[in-house]
Amino acid sequence: MKFVSRKAWGAKPSRYKLVRIASTRGVKVHYEGTEVPADLVDHHERCDDRVRAIQASHLANDVEDYSDIAYNAAVCPHGYVYEGRGAHHKTGANGSATLNANHYAVLALLGSKGLTKPTDAMLHGLRDAIEWLREDGDAGTEILGHKDGYATQCPGKPLYTWVQAGAPRPQADDEDDKPATGGGKPATQPTAKPKVDLSKLVQAARTDPGAKQGHQTYAAGVRLVEKALLELGYLTSRYAGDGSFGSVTVTAYAAWQRHLGYSGTAADGIPGRTSLSKLGATTGLFTITS
Ligand SMILES: [Zn+2]
Ligand SMILES: [Zn+2]
Structure with missing residues (x-):
């Protein structure tokens, strides 16, 4: 796992003490839901900034009154797993106190516009984050989307299709079967690759x-x-x-x-x-x- 600790990405301290939880039924997958620039895939050096900005917006949100970035982890298009609230802490992202106690929350740096389809590296990173929360946070085996049990589009169609398929790791030699296409038209393969x-x-x-x-x-x-x-x-x-x-x-x-x-x-x-x-x-x- 390509893990980026809170210290490494420059996290601000939590606003309130995080609520400890012993275990969850599993993990819910989220996306940003806003526009994520499509060229983020070419610029991993911007990912830290993006995670810091998400934390800053959550800390500034007086309506939700978040104690920290709402997610337990965030995953960038390059497959890096950013530590959010971390293991054994209740998330603030799933929609209600009960939903937050039932599942951890992992965010994909993916949008409803711009960058909307997960890269293979991102799917590996999401899987890494899920396995980490199982191992270190006693997450159960459920893998669901934010929309399971809550009225939202999150995590968007391409990622939700992958979640429903059981969140499999992409196969290196299986280019024609990328889950990321979400049942839309098949990805066009250039006939002559360099x-x-x-x-x-x-x-x-x-x-x-x-x-x-x-x-x-x-x-x-x-x-x-x-x-x-x-x-x-x-x-x-x-x-x-x-x-x-x-x-x-x-x-x-x-x-x-x-x-x-x-x-x-x-x-x-x-x-x-x-x-x-x-x-x-x-x-x-x-x-x-x-
Ligand atoms: Zn969500
Ligand atoms: Zn990145």
Whole structure:
């Protein structure tokens, strides 16, 4: 789990002492319900700000009189899990005192306009948050939407479809069956995806880190790989897309390899055929040649 503690995102202290609860029946999933800029997917560096803004608006809401950000956790499009009220604390988000005692609340940084469909990374993050609340907060097995038991559109159709399907982790090689499409028209797949040459990429990964800053051995292929790593949250945009397979990109690629279950020299950040194919397939950005 890519966990961001309250300290790490710069949370303000709670306004009132949070109410402790021993356990819940499960977790309810929420969305923001307002507009979330579509380009947030390209800017993880904005996610902390967004979470801080949500907390600030809740702390300033004298009608609801929240003691803190209302959610137990929030998940960004890059799959990071932001600690909200945390485990064993009653949420303020589900609509009534009873509903709040029955389930934890996890927010997806997803809107009713702009960014409306969850990324695969976000679905993994939501699942991570749910499993964390089960493990550390004695959440039961129920996974529901805010609208279950309360009159609201939340968490929006694409996410609610996923909730109703049991909140499954996305399958890396199952591009045609993304739950995020929410039963609408099927996502159009470009017929010819760009190709990344594995051997040229490996050469770049072995050459660029030791060369002078920004050295490009294979800019076109590296840019695609960096874009994919950014989309999955392994890179932040400050380093993405410069076409140089420098040490930051090597580190990010190694994290992707570990995510796939590799370790030791198999997770050294030098791309291999399987990890690269999966990266292309998961993001839908490229296929590979050698
Ligand atoms: Zn909600
Ligand atoms: Zn993010």
